[in-house]
Amino acid sequence: MTSSDISEALTFNTFSALLQSGKPIEDAELDASWLEGKDLREVAFHNCSFEPGSDFNGIDFRESRWKDTQFPACTFKSCDLRDAKFENCSFYYADTRAGGCFRHADLSNVEFHNCDLRLTTFPYSQMFCITFQNSRLTGASLEGCDFGKVAGKRALKTRATFTDCQLNYATLSDLDLEECIMTDCDLTSSNLTNTNLTNADLKRTTLSDAETDDLDLTYADLRGANLGAMFLTSLRGYRGMMISANQQHLLLQGLGIKVDPD
Numbered sequence: 001m002t003s004s005d006i007s008e009a010l011t012f013n014t015f016s017a018l019l020q021s022g023k024p025i026e027d028a029e030l031d032a033s034w035l036e037g038k039d040l041r042e043v044a045f046h047n048c049s050f051e052p053g054s055d056f057n058g059i060d061f062r063e064s065r066w067k068d069t070q071f072p073a074c075t076f077k078s079c080d081l082r083d084a085k086f087e088n089c090s091f092y093y094a095d096t097r098a099g100g101c102f103r104h105a106d107l108s109n110v111e112f113h114n115c116d117l118r119l120t121t122f123p124y125s126q127m128f129c130i131t132f133q134n135s136r137l138t139g140a141s142l143e144g145c146d147f148g149k150v151a152g153k154r155a156l157k158t159r160a161t162f163t164d165c166q167l168n169y170a171t172l173s174d175l176d177l178e179e180c181i182m183t184d185c186d187l188t189s190s191n192l193t194n195t196n197l198t199n200a201d202l203k204r205t206t207l208s209d210a211e212t213d214d215l216d217l218t219y220a221d222l223r224g225a226n227l228g229a230m231f232l233t234s235l236r237g238y239r240g241m242m243i244s245a246n247q248q249h250l251l252l253q254g255l256g257i258k259v260d261p262d
Contacts, residue, residue: 015030030049097119224244
């Protein structure tokens, strides 16, 4: 059996046979229940889809590969997604304007490339070494997420990478994102209240109209970033923060200091 034999009306038996053969699964409508108890490691899924609002409960997605696949407003509860990769996948359901939900999921070392994650929530999920690249996260909520990891008796530093992502109106409050990479991102009107971005790389990122009360930007790199009307007095810390020369007057004006050009 080859992947070309699959029709849109794929049966469970055909799906199981393809998994055992190690061949990619392509152009198929899948049922969430079919994944229960399956070994998906190194299995490639291309141009597949699930029913809107499907529930994945405790599914093992480890090391699976997903491309051009639709997960409209699907819920991933207590799923293990470690080392999985999603490319050009959508979790947003336009008909109901709803996003997906990853609840208590392990997303360690997961990669999202060019994915639509608008309004998706990630309550209490593990996100150590997660990567979002060129993805839409408008209105997404990462509240309660843990970007760190404990290895034996040692707590590892937080790790997260966001590059060229839309994070406008996203909820990123009360997070520990120390040393994270968040470059070329749009954080317009996002909520960064009480978040730790110490030593973070925020180069060329837009922070216009973001909520920054108690935000810690100690030693953060903000060169080339759009700081909007950021008030240093509202930050928890900004010692050693790195900015470009042309950003100085904006921060000084926020302190009530008038800058007279030479």
